[in-house]
Amino acid sequence: MVVKLLSHVILFTLLLRLLAVASSQKPPIAKPNCQSHCGDIEIPYPFGIGAGCYIDDDWFQIICDNSTGNPTPFLNRTNLEVLEISAEGGTLKVTNPITFSNCSNKPINRQTANLEGSPFAYSTKNVFTAVGCGFMATITSNSNGYSISSGCKSDCDISINKSNGTGHSVCNGVDCCQTAIPSFLSAFNTSFQRDDDKTRSSCNYAFLVDREWFQGYANNLTNISAISDRDNIPVVLEWNMFHSTTEVFGTFLEVNATVWSDDPIRPSCDSYNDNSSVYGSSRLECTCGGGSEGNPYLLDGCQDINECEVGKHSCSEPLVCVNYRAGYGCFYPPKSKSPVKAIIIGIGSGLGFLLLLLGAWWLHKLIKKTKAIKRKKKFFKQNGGILLEQQLAAGEVNVEKIKLFNSQELEMATDHFNIDRILGQGGQGTVYKGMLTDGRIVAVKKSKLVDGGEIAQFINEIVILSQINHRNVVKLLGCCLETEVPLLVYEFIPKGTIYQYLHKENEEFLFTWEMRLRIAAEVAGALSYLHSAAGFPIYHRDIKSTNILLDDKYRAKVADFGTSRSVSIDQTHLTTIVHGTFGYLDPEYFQSSQFTDKSDVYSFGVVLLELLTGEKSVSLTRSPEIRGLVTYFNFTMEENRLFDIIDARVKEEGVTEDILSVANLANRCLDMSGKRRPTMKEVAMELERIQKSVNASNNLQQNYDEVEYVRNEVTGPWDVTSTGSCLAGGTTTSKDSLPLLPY
Structure with missing residues (x-):
């Protein structure tokens, strides 16, 4: 038992290790089955290469150019080379042209890209920079109804020589000046004005540049003017998800918010509308939550950071760092224990866990049993x-x-x-x-x-x-x-209903006249018992051939008492909503809604007709005026053609007087006036009388057949033998006496 528990603990530990390895895998960048890199540049969603790999706005399409042998990404529609994309920061770096003025071998008045109408704007992480001496560089913008003008002046006073402490020149207003730009800037023009009092160089140039990149670049130069050797420099763009993708990304937020709702590692998305800005547009910014990193615009794009491994924690001794999903904690380390104590604790923990499982299982069974009891009480x-x-x-x-x-x-x-x-x-x-x-x-x-x-x-x-x-x-x-x-x-009751034997072909079973008469008598006896011999009268109310079953000895069994009613001895009828089966329903009950014992008698009369004729109570094969069996029977009785509808087997096996007796009894049961109908007791007695007559006739015929058999099989041979013996005077054999027999 102990070994088994320890093996379970080891297996559980291995599973935790595997989960930790799985969680440490690099989070996805692009959509599934989409290219995630162009050369060394990562292409995170909502950007993408190829159809279906970027959000439904072709501004976010990336064209990966392989014509030079070195794959280079370009931003669709702007044709700007992409240097870097940050999904979580909502920015991307692209190349930005330098605007030159009076510089040899350089294009004049080259301007930056116009981003109006796109989901992109120049970030405030950029700085407007002018390099030269004795001039002022100005940027002007007229977009979204706003007019902005800003700039800086670069002096030529050589006596002013500031340094960053390393001997390198910095942009401090001498030969170089800088100024900040407003938010949501999408387009601007650069212009230059000369300062005639201080002229040292005729070549001047200005550009918008990533502040961080420029600081690092400038610190590595002995002279900042060396930047003129370049044609383009990096600039940071911000992208605006709500600019032209409101409907698409609104659905993204709605769906993903449902998926992310219970996940501790889920992105945090904020949208805001800055109408006071130059750009005047709504923005959406999504970031992975604390303790996680990745692409917040993809499902499962954010994954846990192990702060304890990468050193992003604030735990100091004696506290130790413990990483968990989307965060970490600082805890005091556990005191060292001996191996024996560790085993005992492990076994105890395992047993405790086992007991907890047993308790939970027992509680589940108890709750299930309680619910079942309540359910049964409810159904009861x-x-x-x-x-x-x-x-x-x-x-x-x-x-x-x-x-x-x-x-x-x-x-x-x-x-x-x-x-x-x-x-x-x-x-x-x-x-x-x-x-x-x-x-x-x-x-x-x-x-x-x-x-x-x-x-x-x-x-x-x-x-x-x-x-x-x-x-x-x-x-x-x-x-x-x-x-x-x-x-x-x-x-x-194994043999089915009499309806099946009367109205469906069954070559294996012959429904004889004697059997039909016996079944009729048995049903009549059962109904007579219900009407008069039970504790108090019972009306069946649904007598029909489908409710009369046959047991293994083909004895009748009356079934289906769902609509039956019991009445007091002195009660003559029931007043109810009319209920019954068409073709068997008492017309007097149908008109008055008063059900009596004679209503059962009427229904039995219809069953009696079925046994006599083999016809259905209602048949669509008959003409409309005789579609009902009772009407058909009355019609043939009036035309004195009763035997035209009597079943062939009944005519073959029955005696005419007996058939007529049953027919007359059925006719009495089907009288339109219930008072003139016989009681079920009288019906049962009449059927017993007819049945005895048929049995007596059968016995007489059987006795006659037996007498004939004795005369032919016993008396005849003895006559022949005795005749032969007498004539031969001895022991003559039958062979010897054969000539004496007439041929």
Whole structure:
């Protein structure tokens, strides 16, 4: 265990080292897949070489000229040679021409580049410098509605000889003078005026130059006038991101601010508007935060500086410098420890960390379990659990017959409600085939609930089925209320519905007349039980061929009690919103909204017609006036053509009197007046009578067949044998007696 912990500590240390090496890598300069250098000059974004490598403004395009063999960068549209670009400083150095006056072999009045209309301006890091004797150099600017004039005067008094202490001449007003320039200067002209009283040289020149470069250059010269040997000198430009890229870079700020919001190493971008300046323009300046460096205009362009390594810290002994992301700290060094103590501390730290992980895992499990409990309580209430508890308290639910399943058990049973397990779908939900852990096959109904009314239907089905105990009614095994939609668990009825056998071709199964009659009697018996033999009357309210299932012995099972209602013994009807299936709906109920036990009788009459005729309750293949099966049946009865619509197998196997008896019974069930219809008890008794008649007829036919079999297979041979024996007077064989048989 100790060795394993130590190996984890070593691995963690190595990972930290790798992270430190990765963070020490040089930050990116240009956009990915873009050229970052032209010769020895770095080209940082928003500048770039090639399409897509610079910000969407061709002022920032860099042209890398390779014609001379020495790659040289030029600023697009100004054609100024680029000497240096600082992304974080917002500046770039370019070559700037010197303006000469009265100088041999030099061009006269050459002016600096005009930057008006560009995102660039001359920086105040430059200084206007004039070299010569006895003249005044002046710069004038008329841009953005402002007029500026400034200059300096250079004397020829040789007696004045100032030095920088090294013997080198400096620009102090003698043979050389300097003056500062205003902010945001984008264009100017240089002019010269002679001082006739003091004339020493006819060659004068002036230029705008980088102050730092000039100081370093001048300190290395014995005479500052040697600068006339050059044609160009460095000048510093500032670039203005908001000048012509407002929309583009505004999007840059918005997007990158979101990305950078939680990163301690992120650039700091400031925009400001200086309307009082000569240039009168907005500017954007981005810099990497303290303790970091790089290109602030690129994502991940700023990276941490290890101040402790490069000496950029203020820690003094006995404090030691400790670097961290985007900063550093000064701390007292830890006291030295023996190796044994270090190992003990390491092991203790590892164990502590392990305990912390275990505690966090346990806390996560506890929170998850608490959330699951709250979620289950919420679903229990949402799925009518309180209503079910009220039914339980009132004694309306048989608790012994109902099991509360948990969601995990039913998910496992149905393979997480796999679509391959679907047995059927209806208006109230989807039924899945499942197998419980004890091996029992069940049907799980996943309800579709959207409002309180459907929840009431769901609880109603539990209440109704818990009170029913009949062999021809589907058994409810239990329910689950802790899922998002409630679940009911029934016994599995394997052979499907009678609708499938009546209206879909099935060559493997013959739906005989005797089987149809038995199914009709079983359904009638179940409905008779619901109406009169249960604790109190129950109206099914949705009798149809799809709600009559067949078990493995093809016995009928009445199912789907979602819309069923129980009534008190002295109650004759229910007044409800009309609910039912078109083709089975009692017309009297449809008109009055009063559902009675005779409404179930009407629906059963339609099922009886389906068993007799094999026709659907509603068929679009029939003409509109006889599209409904009841209308079709009444039409054929009136035309005395009943047997035209009777199913071929029924006509082949049934006796005419029995068929007519069932047809007449169906006709009585379908009477437009509910009062004239028989009760389900009377229907069940009539069907039992017809069934007994059919069974007796079948038994008589079977007995007749058996008598014929005995006569032909037993009596005949004995007659032949006895005849042969008598005539032969001895043990004559059957072969010997064959000639006595008639051919």
